[in-house]
Amino acid sequence: MTDFEQTNPANSHPSLDALRETVQLGLPAAIADLSSLVRIPSVSWDGFDPAHVAASADAVKALFDGVGVFESVEIARAPIGSTETLGQPAVLATRAARNGRPTVLLYAHHDVQPQGDEASWDSAPFEPTVRGDRLYGRGASDDKAGVMSHVAAIRAFAATVGTDFDLGLAVFIEGEEEFGSRSFSNFLTQNQAALAADVIIVADSDNWNVTTPSLTVALRGNVAFKLTVSTLEHASHSGMFGGAAPDAMLATIALLATLHDENGSVAVDGLTSWETETPDYPEEQLREEAALLPGVLPIGTGTVLSRLWAQPAITITGIDAPTVVNASNTLIPTVTVKLSARIAPGQNAADAYAALEAHLRAHAPFGAHIAIDNVDLGSPFLVDTDGWAATEAKAAMHEAWGTPAVETGIGGSIPFIADLVTVFPEAQILVTGVEDPDTRAHSPNESQHLGVFQRAILTEAVLFAKLNDRA
Incomplete structure (x- = not known):
């Protein structure tokens, strides 16, 4: 059995073999189209050329136009918050359901993270490169492979059953997910009627490994902000006043140290955990996948996956302070850090922020002044796995992969799912994806495993066939 071959499980969908053959035949075109998207450096962050995001949106629109099943495909933008500033362009496509069939909303995003230090890449970040069974490039997986899995699945489904099918389809391919989905809520409000669906597939998660699919059933939320610690009105000579006057770096280090206990577990009153059973995930696997250096010990208590899925985590992701090369013999008056907290499913993000703020103010050492700004909140999410859509999705995964799906949690966050729940409370949300533990x-050196890509396409095509049969 090659990497791309699978046997059919019992009770598989009648169209499975035909869909598998169609997906196989269409895979070279899907990889070529994915490669074309990767070549567009569609970084949505401030400071990067927005023309690239616009070009990416144009390319995605052309792909959905090309499948020939939608009544409308357009590029749309929505304002950010209460401002008149428009967010990055998104692609919106619709096809109405017929004869009582459900409607499926397909979500992915076409923007990408910055490439970072190009010297750390083994090949150019925006030049798609196949090495072995993986396609390398920024956005090759997150999330342009998610975009293409939707496109290729629709192609295969339409080629197999014909374009005159009854299933309703809506598409929302966002252009600023990597920059906080700042216009997401307004976009949903403006296009609520077009995006209304019975099932929402969010193709922005991962799989257990390259041969075992996952349905993500739990996501941690996030609380992020800038924390500024100040102790002096201005810098002072460290020889003249050091030892009596506290510098801001000393105060910052002391304050941040209170966030964790001696095991590295979060020690902030009011941050909660989620009680759940987790699959086996040995420490050795954590060492490999997280790239721990020899001798470095994991932190926290409980099973490894409970620490990643069900407990809070706090990380300092950035710090503004003099660089070593610019260091002078002075007491630093002010230090600013970026604090990123992941909060467990079941906790409200506003409550978690309140707990963090109270802790920081209560533990500020030496009477240090603290200020908090640029607060960003995202709620966690739990999937209702008893719904018929989850049942159908797991069956489709089993049929497409030849292996039963694993229900997993994710340590990361997809905050906009809370907006989807608010606007479409009756919809069943499925969090799927094309990533695997080596995606990076x-x-x-971000990459997409091409076997996973093919099986993700087939999974979605089979799910379309199942839902097209469902009254």
């Missing part, structure tokens, strides 16, 4: 999303 957001990191140098």
Whole structure:
């Protein structure tokens, strides 16, 4: 059995063999189209050329136009918050359901993270490169492979059953997910009627490994902000006043140290955990996948996956302070850090922020002044796995992969799912994806496993066939 071959499980969909053959035949075109998208450096962050994001949106629109099943395909933008500033361009496509069939909303995003230090890449970040069974490039997996899995699945489904099918389809390919989905809520409000669906597939997650599919059933939320610690009105000579006057770096280090206990577990009153059973995930696997250096010990308590899925985590992701090369013999008056907290499913993001703020103010050492700004909140999410859509999705995964799906949590966050729940409370949300533990999303040498890509396409095509049969 090659990497791309699978046997059919019992009770598989009648169209499975035909869909598998169609997906196989269409795979070279899907990889070529994915490669073309990767060549567009569609970084949505401030400071990067927005023309690239616009070009990416144009390319994605052309792909959905090309499948020939939608009544409308357009590029749309929505304002950010209460401002008149428009967010990055998104692609919106619609096809109405007929004869009582459900409607499926397909979500992915076409923007990407910055490439970072190009010297850390083994090949140019925006030049798609196949090495072995992986396609390398920024966005090759996160999330342009998610975009293409939707496109290729629709192609295969339409080629197999014909274009006159009854299933309703809506598409929302966002252009600023990597920059906080700042216009997401307004986009949903403006296009609520067009995006209304019975099932929402969010193709922006991962799989257990390259041979075992996952349905993501739990996502941690996030609380992020800038924390500024100040102790002096201005810098002072470290020889003249050091030892009596506290510098801001000393105060910052002391304050941040209170966030964790001696095991590295979060020690902030009010941050909660989620009680759940987790699959086996040995420490050795964590060492390999997280790239721990020899001798470095994991932190926290409980099973490894409970620490990643069900407990809070706090990381300092950035710090503004003099660089070593610019260091002078002075007491630093002010230090600013970026604090990123992941919060467990079941906790409200506003409550988690309140707990963090209270802790920091209560533990500020030496009477240091603290200020918090640029607060960003995202709620966690739990999937209702008893719904019929989850049942159908797991069956489709089993049929496409030849292996039963694993229900997993994710340590990362997809905050906009809370917006989807608010606007479409009756919809069943499925969090799927094309990544695997070696994808390295957001990191140098990001890549997409092509076997996973093919099986993700087939999974979605089979799910379309199942839902097209469902009254």
